[in-house]
Amino acid sequence: MEFTPAKLNLFTFFKLPSAFWSGVRVKSISPEVCEVTVKHRWFNQNPFNSMYFAVQAMAAEFTTGALVMYQIKESKKNISMLVAQNKSVFTKKATGRITFTCNQGNAIKETIQHAIDTKEGQTIWLTSIGKNEKGEQVSEMQFEWTIKVRG
Numbered sequence: 001m002e003f004t005p006a007k008l009n010l011f012t013f014f015k016l017p018s019a020f021w022s023g024v025r026v027k028s029i030s031p032e033v034c035e036v037t038v039k040h041r042w043f044n045q046n047p048f049n050s051m052y053f054a055v056q057a058m059a060a061e062f063t064t065g066a067l068v069m070y071q072i073k074e075s076k077k078n079i080s081m082l083v084a085q086n087k088s089v090f091t092k093k094a095t096g097r098i099t100f101t102c103n104q105g106n107a108i109k110e111t112i113q114h115a116i117d118t119k120e121g122q123t124i125w126l127t128s129i130g131k132n133e134k135g136e137q138v139s140e141m142q143f144e145w146t147i148k149v150r151g
Contacts, residue, residue: 001073003066008029012062019058023038023039023044023055024036034064036062037097039096056090059128060141067126068147069081078150079115079148080150083145084146088139088141088142092139097132097133100129100141101131104127124144
């Protein structure tokens with residue numbers, strides 16, 4: 001798969017339909033950074049008139065997971081990936097359009113190369129920051145990814 005916002009959004013439609021129907025959309029991806037947005041609306045709300053935490057988690061996780069997938073493809077190796085744990089901190093009500101950003105593509109690349117070199121599974125904690133339209137942080141989510149070369 002080519003890593004463009006359009007292709008990744010099509011991927012969510014077929015492979016992550018709950019994210020797609022909640023409004024999670026990739027806005028940009030490069031080897032280093034992935035940005036995903038989601039707009040607060042009736043479908044993804046909680047009883048407190050803000051975005052349900054699980055919707056934020058889907059968007060945040062996708063910023064990290066898309067970068068892991070991107071770097072795995074670049075390595076040209078058969079590598080498995082799986083989230084082992086996650087942590088979240090919510091600092092403000094998530095209303096309006098929220099943009100999640102992960103900028104750890106280089107760290108992912110290094111971790112994948114270490115897994116290839118050592119033939120041992122590796123883990124990496126990746127962070128995605130969610131900000132509202134005013135640039136205020138609404139949440140910070142961390143995901144521990146496990147990466148292992150198959151075969």
